Amino acid sequence: MTPCLSYSGGAGALAQWMLVELQGEVEPRQSGSLAGSLLGDLHYTCEGTPVLIVGHHILYGKVVQLEKPFAVLVKQAGGPQPSPGEPQGHYTVTALIKTKLLFKTRPKPIITHMPKKV
Amino acid sequence: AAMSERSRAEVDATLQTAKLNPAELLPAVHCLSFGPQASAGECCLLQLEPGLCAELEAGRSLVIRGEKGEQAVLCSKDKTYDMKIADTSNMLLFIPGCKTPEQLNADPASCNVIHSQIAGFSKNYWELRRCRPKLKKLRKLLMEDPYEGPSSQEDQTSTFSKYTTEDLLSLIQASEEEILHHLQVIDACKIEGRYWRVLEFSYEMKLLDHVTQLIDSESWSLNKVPLRTCLEELGSLEPREMIEHILLSYGRKYVDDGEVYFEMHEDKICRAIAQMLLQNAVKFNLSEFQEVWQQSVPEGMTTRLDQLKGLALVDKSSRPETIFLLKVEDLPEDNQGRFNSLFSIREKWTEVDITPYIQDLCAEKQTVGALLTKYARSSMLNGVKVYNSRRPIS
Numbered sequence: 001m002t003p004c005l006s007y008s009g010g011a012g013a014l015a016q017w018m019l020v021e022l023q024g025e026v027e028p029r030q031s032g033s034l035a036g037s038l039l040g041d042l043h044y045t046c047e048g049t050p051v052l053i054v055g056h057h058i059l060y061g062k063v064v065q066l067e068k069p070f071a072v073l074v075k076q077a078g079g080p081q082p083s084p085g086e087p088q089g090h091y092t093v094t095a096l097i098k099t100k101l102l103f104k105t106r107p108k109p110i111i112t113h114m115p116k117k118v
Numbered sequence: 119a120a121m122s123e124r125s126r127a128e129v130d131a132t133l134q135t136a137k138l139n140p141a142e143l144l145p146a147v148h149c150l151s152f153g154p155q156a157s158a159g160e161c162c163l164l165q166l167e168p169g170l171c172a173e174l175e176a177g178r179s180l181v182i183r184g185e186k187g188e189q190a191v192l193c194s195k196d197k198t199y200d201m202k203i204a205d206t207s208n209m210l211l212f213i214p215g216c217k218t219p220e221q222l223n224a225d226p227a228s229c230n231v232i233h234s235q236i237a238g239f240s241k242n243y244w245e246l247r248r249c250r251p252k253l254k255k256l257r258k259l260l261m262e263d264p265y266e267g268p269s270s271q272e273d274q275t276s277t278f279s280k281y282t283t284e285d286l287l288s289l290i291q292a293s294e295e296e297i298l299h300h301l302q303v304i305d306a307c308k309i310e311g312r313y314w315r316v317l318e319f320s321y322e323m324k325l326l327d328h329v330t331q332l333i334d335s336e337s338w339s340l341n342k343v344p345l346r347t348c349l350e351e352l353g354s355l356e357p358r359e360m361i362e363h364i365l366l367s368y369g370r371k372y373v374d375d376g377e378v379y380f381e382m383h384e385d386k387i388c389r390a391i392a393q394m395l396l397q398n399a400v401k402f403n404l405s406e407f408q409e410v411w412q413q414s415v416p417e418g419m420t421t422r423l424d425q426l427k428g429l430a431l432v433d434k435s436s437r438p439e440t441i442f443l444l445k446v447e448d449l450p451e452d453n454q455g456r457f458n459s460l461f462s463i464r465e466k467w468t469e470v471d472i473t474p475y476i477q478d479l480c481a482e483k484q485t486v487g488a489l490l491t492k493y494a495r496s497s498m499l500n501g502v503k504v505y506n507s508r509r510p511i512s
Contacts, residue, residue: 013175014174014175015214017212017213017214017216018212018213018216018217018218019163019210019211019212020150020210020211020212020213020236021206021208021209021210022208022209022211023207023208024208025209034156034157035153035154036154037151037152038124038149038151038152039150039151039211039236040150041124041129041132041147041148041149042147042149042150042234043133043138043143043144043147044143044144044146044219044222045142045143045144046143048218048219050219051138051143052150053133053136053138068165068168069166070165070166070212070243071164071170071171071174071180072162072164072238073161073162073163073164075160075161075162091162091182093164093180094161095212095214096175097163097212099218
């Protein structure tokens with residue numbers, strides 16, 4: 001009868017997360033899952049421009065305040081198995097996202113001739 | 119993290135390889151890696167319409183409602199939204215604990231390496247669009263077992279479901295406020311304090327008749343019907359809650375000098391009496407009906423055809439003119455279904471005739487004209503603009 005339920009507001013403020021929007025796909029370098037693997041380093045210039053170094057690429061982006069924030073829903077374990085495209089299942093709202101880092105520019109490849117020894 | 123985390127030295131080495139000048143950058147860096155559950159697809163994104171974000175932050179709930187086979191909707195306390203998947207061509211990563219430049223600048227201690235774990239990623243998100251609450255089911259559920267009065271043998275042997283507010287919240291795709299408002303619109307009441315019921319129509323008319331007869335015999339003004347006297351005089355005939363309920367359904371309650379009175383709704387009473395007359399046959403001779411109708415309403419009330427909008431339809435093309443019962447709440451709830459059904463009842467409609475039967479379909483800020491443009495085709499008939507179906511109706 002009640003297939004799915006979302007967040008019940010309650011104790012504690014909702015966490016604020018950030019969205020990073022990238023072009024293309026994210027794939028693991030080695031075969032296997034992405035879990036645990038590094039994506040890259042995120043810097044900001046003094047003017048506040050985000051700079052993302054991913055592999056051999058530098059991406060320049062911008063900070064965008066979302067006109068329509070997102071809620072992050074996390075599926076609760078033990079709920080009924082949803083079919084694709086249906087939001088049935090038990091979810092809780094874990095966080096809000098009001099800001100995103102949008103990387104739309106063509107990545108600049110980093111050309112290296114010699115790996116730097118640490 | 120069990121894996122070796124990147125060190126400041128490694129970060130600086132990468133900067134150097136990339137030929138970026140650290141002096142042009144803020145001192146803090148986020149080293150982004152994928153968290154252990156990132157690929158599991160446990161997280162998804164829901165784009166929030168204006169106001170919903172504030173509701174969540176205020177600690178209020180959002181609920182997704184829909185049984186198998188129903189398109190899911192999201193409900194806040196007072197609004198309902200359709201949910202639809204939107205695809206982006208980009209990859210969206212969601213990252214807890216990731217700071218903006220302003221946040222980093224505000225915190226002087228942040229010249230650190232911040233290890234941020236990406237909680238999840240997606241190429242799509244749920245999009246919301248405000249929609250009309252799906253309330254037809256509410257009336258349908260309550261009409262399964264209308265209340266016929268205390269004299270009917272029911273309750274003990276009743277096999278029908280009875281519905282509490284909580285039951286309705288779990289079954290109806292609408293927000294709580296929209297549900298409670300609609301319960302008021304359909305004159306539902308709580309019997310035994312818990313279960314929502316609608317009155318069976320003839321029982322409702324019987325109660326109304328008691329009240330109108332009393333008004334007549336007491337020569338009360340229709341604007342000042344005293345609750346106390348009604349309960350005293352009618353309390354032996356019907357339960358007090360039912361007497362009060364019928365007064366609330368057909369009147370406006372107010373207090374004057376400490377006493378409760380009702381200002382009776384002339385239009386609503388006339389309309390109910392019309393329904394009672396019309397439901398006895400497929401159609402009626404219009405002028406005969408109007409005569410009987412006026413005679414049937416309480417003294418001092420005047421019947422008018424415009425009281426019957428959305429309840430009955432006049433056929434001006436027949437000789438003599440006729441009138442028949444057509445209740446908007448019996449028609450399909452979805453736009454296309456509603457128009458199909460209206461056009462199968464009558465091929466061509468004037469705007470005046472069709473408006474009461476499509477008014478409720480209008481979304482926020484949508485006009486009847488916009489609906490007609492979308493779902494109908496217009497033409498001229500005897501100098502009058504009429505609307506017919508865009509497609510052949512079987």
